Amino acid sequence: MKQYFKNLESGLSAAIQNGQSSPRKLYALEIARLGARLYSGVDMVSWCGIYAPFEILNAMGVTSCFVEFIGAMVASTGTVGPMIEETDHIGYSSDACSYHRAVTGAAIKGLMPVPAFLVGSTSPCTGGVAVIENLAAHFKKPLYLLQIPQDFTENNIRYLASQFRDMAAFIKKSTGVVLDNAALTTSVKNSNRARELLLEIYRLAASRPSPVSSKDLANFGIVLSLLFGTEEAVRLAESYRDEFSRRVQAGKSGVPKEKIRLLWIQNRIQFKHPIETMLADEYGAAIVCDELNDVTWDPIDPDDPYEGIARRCLSIPFNGTIENRVKHLQKLAKDYAIDGAINPCNWGCRQGTGARGLIEEGLKKVGVPVLNLEVDCVDSRKFTEGQFRTRIEAFMEMLDQRPSPWSQG
């Protein structure tokens, strides 16, 4: 993995220096750099849950990453099979989440850097907590588990903020690293600047036609959160904003002759597959919006960063009841004038499969049909292209014959 990230970083840097720059290449470069730091053997590393406060961790100089990132990386490199088989050997159910099985397998195979400590989060899923707890036991390293409340209330915000303070004290006790207040203020200011840029990016993405090609913003929002607090996040967001502004001003759509606007629910498929290209080339269909690409929080007060970060965590619709998610998806469908939604229903994910009926019903109420697939977004060995093509093509044929649900509005 170390060599992979180093090669990726040098290859992308060379391409960008040779004038082949694009926001997506810069995004890939930041991923490569993060991977290289994680595997450098020099940086202090923390394996985390998705809701970890990366502004605080970045301000402390800790290279931090949620574990699902590694699952996605091994999927994208086509090496996921042996990792997952490793978990089969120790009795994992084949129905368990492949993101988590891949991470666990990578740790067993010695392909995960040893962290200094771990920060888990009870949201978005208990599977993630189990993996973090297993990793803590595997590496024999201390774990701080953030208990993420379900509801957005002032009491819950204060409760979560107090946990962030405790977490900083836990890191100090575990590693000796002290959180510098000035560094945290700078981190929060960078995070707020990135937030402003994200608002612009998503506003531009909702333009008709959309400047977004189906791959431009894949995994974007969730991965960018790893860089919150850094100048790199700001620079990356600026490059997207500038490129999308150029495209919108020129009337250039991300997918040529955009005909169908799609909403992708939850995570993208992480291994190489032909679906996004097929959608664009054969149907003029663009994934203009991903559920996980949105700004739902207010700017964080630099004078009270813990509460501000807690507010952000609790504002994310993936936290709490499914009604939050359904309302959010309905809002996205309206904001982006969505014609249809694709829910991969990631195999083994209770978030992905458990809510599918309610999500389908909720989007149908606003006139947006949903295609439910049954994809393992990480384990490419379960992917049968022919089956998926038929379902997706039939969905596109159906959408092609329907008027836009937003044509009157």
Added chain:
Amino acid sequence: MYYLGIDIGSLSCDAVLIDRDEQVRATSVVPTGARNREAIARVTDDVIRSSGITRKEIRATVSTGYGRDRVEDRASAVTEITCHARGIKAVIPETRVLIDIGGQDSKAILLDQNGKVVDFAMNDKCAAGTGRFLEAMARALQVDIDEMSRLDAGAAGTQTISSMCTVFAESEVVSLIAEGAPVKEIVHGLNRAIASRTLSFVKRIAQNLTGIPISMSGGVARNTGVVRALNAALGCTVSVPQLPDTVGALGAALIARERDALGNRA
């Protein structure tokens, strides 16, 4: 001027030739087998020969089914969902819910009053309740697949097939045979299992079925036992066209005709 629709399924390859007035001039159904290009050539030759036309008189071909991209001289390929919807509209126009059970897919399709697809649900990653499922069960029972459709006559409904996995259901059937369960009861249990599975697809696209005209296409629609079980599960009479196998190919031919009229052959 003629239009050809070819439906290359996993079990059968079907062709329908229509004229410019959308009248069916010839049909052909052959097993797809391992070499689907040979099956495609065979059904094409069949309909040309039996209609007495020349190949050059075929103005456009639309292909459908899992092997739709294997038809080399197609004007376009369209999924079986859209083609079955178009085909059933031509033969049973009042249809609003179409059940299509083919070789490896089973689906429920909701149509609007114009025969356009409004919604659909289909099986994923599992051949339970499909033609392949029935084929495997016929093999376990050592009966012919066509004969199987009549074998449930007079069954009292004493046997239930609890497993909807094709492999496990086959084991269950073998166990029931070993226990001496009557074949008609086993077949009846299998038909009810398919109906139950299909009902879940139908309910996903239409919760209230009161007064909704439901039709069925695909090869399994020839199995009268399955249709009876579906009638019981759905609480209504499912309409079956005279040639259920060729509904997809008919839809493909009609789409070829329509696209040609619109000047859209790509």
